[in-house]
Amino acid sequence: MSLYCGITRRRKSFWCCRLLSTYVTKTRYLSELKEDDDACKKAQQTGAFYLFHNLAPLLQKSEHQYLAPQHSLLELERLLGKFGQDMQTIEDSVLIGCSEQQEAWFALDLGLNSSSSINASLQKPEMETELKGSFIGLRKALFQLNVKDASLLSTAQALLRWHDAHQFCSRSGQPTKKNVAGSKRVCPSNKIIYYPQMTPVVITLVSDGTRCLLARQSSFPKGMYSALAGFCDIGESLEEAVRREVAEEVGLEVERLQYSASQHWPFPNGALMIACHATVKPGQTEIQMNLRELEAAAWFSHDEVATALRKDNPSYQQQNGAFPFWLPPKLAIAHQLIKEWVEKPTCSILPA
Numbered sequence: 001m002s003l004y005c006g007i008t009r010r011r012k013s014f015w016c017c018r019l020l021s022t023y024v025t026k027t028r029y030l031s032e033l034k035e036d037d038d039a040c041k042k043a044q045q046t047g048a049f050y051l052f053h054n055l056a057p058l059l060q061k062s063e064h065q066y067l068a069p070q071h072s073l074l075e076l077e078r079l080l081g082k083f084g085q086d087m088q089t090i091e092d093s094v095l096i097g098c099s100e101q102q103e104a105w106f107a108l109d110l111g112l113n114s115s116s117s118i119n120a121s122l123q124k125p126e127m128e129t130e131l132k133g134s135f136i137g138l139r140k141a142l143f144q145l146n147v148k149d150a151s152l153l154s155t156a157q158a159l160l161r162w163h164d165a166h167q168f169c170s171r172s173g174q175p176t177k178k179n180v181a182g183s184k185r186v187c188p189s190n191k192i193i194y195y196p197q198m199t200p201v202v203i204t205l206v207s208d209g210t211r212c213l214l215a216r217q218s219s220f221p222k223g224m225y226s227a228l229a230g231f232c233d234i235g236e237s238l239e240e241a242v243r244r245e246v247a248e249e250v251g252l253e254v255e256r257l258q259y260s261a262s263q264h265w266p267f268p269n270g271a272l273m274i275a276c277h278a279t280v281k282p283g284q285t286e287i288q289m290n291l292r293e294l295e296a297a298a299w300f301s302h303d304e305v306a307t308a309l310r311k312d313n314p315s316y317q318q319q320n321g322a323f324p325f326w327l328p329p330k331l332a333i334a335h336q337l338i339k340e341w342v343e344k345p346t347c348s349i350l351p352a
């Protein structure tokens with residue numbers, strides 16, 4: 001017994017003294033900032049701010065891509081002062097991450113119609129000149145950002161949007177108050193805590209063993225086809241959501257399902273995209289398209305898909321008036337799912 005205790009003690013001290021990895025240190029720092037308002041306020045002093053206006057991020061154009069500039073608290077205070085804005089606006093900022101050196105990153109929207117920023121929407125062009133950038137819709141800019149900025153700005157936009165839409169307690173009707181990091185809102189009258197939410201969405205690449213099924217909605221850019229996507233219903237498992245969505249949209253029953261990857265997606269209101277491969281029952285490949293949801297759906301050969309993957313978004317129209325077939329850009333999980341199938345078409349017919 002005593003020997004056992006000795007080993008346990010030695011192990012414990014080993015774990016406590018072990019140098020934590022940068023990732024673990026960073027994660028724990030962020031978790032501390034979410035729980036400790038004073039620590040988070042302190043982090044703002046040395047932190048960096050990403051600016052938004054009505055949920056459009058401030059961006060600077062650099063050759064073929066956009067860059068997301070950072071601003072210090074001092075620069076932000078100077079900007080707010082110059083435009084006669086209330087310094088309290090800074091309290092609306094939300095924590096979105098930190099660097100490896102533990103410089104905290106925040107996002108702040110200068111244009112949302114909270115009481116402290118009511119005049120800001122009038123000053124957008126002047127602010128853009130002052131900040132040497134433009135506030136550009138994320139849908140337009142997302143695919144011209146590097147992976148780090150795309151991920152940070154997607155998180156930031158989803159969090160800012162959630163706070164803007166959850167200003168009041170749904171039970172008491174009283175204004176809710178955010179913590180400094182913006183990881184929750186609390187109703188002062190009944191202490192109900194609201195946490196930011198995202199909606200689970202399944203995205204499925206259906207295969208019949210040799211071909212894959214791609215579809216388009218009328219709202220997609222012309223010529224672009226993607227895997228089948230759909231919001232999970234309440235109470236559903238991931239598997240049930242995939243089966244239902246495929247049945248609803250193209251009238252087919254899938255039988256084998258394999259999880260591939262997931263991705264946070266900022267549209268329409270912050271979704272967790274869960275990507276899967278699935279196969280249809282042998283011989284059951286006749287598409288019965290749901291016209292309320294889709295404009296077109298078809299089976300595509302391996303060659304057709306592999307060729308389309310190599311092309312960028314073609315903005316030209318063919319002579320017959322049709323638009324060439326193309327696939328979602330690299331950053332979208334749909335692209336990754338399709339690429340995975342092209343590289344290994346059997347990935348969707350492995351036993352689940």
Ligand SMILES: NC(=O)c1ccc[n+]([C@@H]2O[C@H](COP(=O)([O-])OP(=O)(O)OC[C@H]3O[C@@H](n4cnc5c(N)ncnc54)[C@H](O)[C@@H]3O)[C@@H](O)[C@H]2O)c1
Nearest residue numbers: 199201203226229230231265267268273328332333334335
């Ligand atoms: N990142 C990617 O690669 C990728 C690819 C395709 C689709 N998507 C995303 O997936 C999302 C869902 O795809 P879809 O539009 O085909 O879904 P869908 O097939 O479930 O159809 C959308 C309809 O579902 C209903 N709906 C049910 N729950 C909803 C909820 N929580 N929020 C909004 N609408 C809800 C609405 O009537 C809406 O019109 C899209 O918004 C799109 O942005 C992402």
Ligand SMILES: [Mg+2]
Nearest residue numbers: 228229230293
């Ligand atoms: Mg759909």
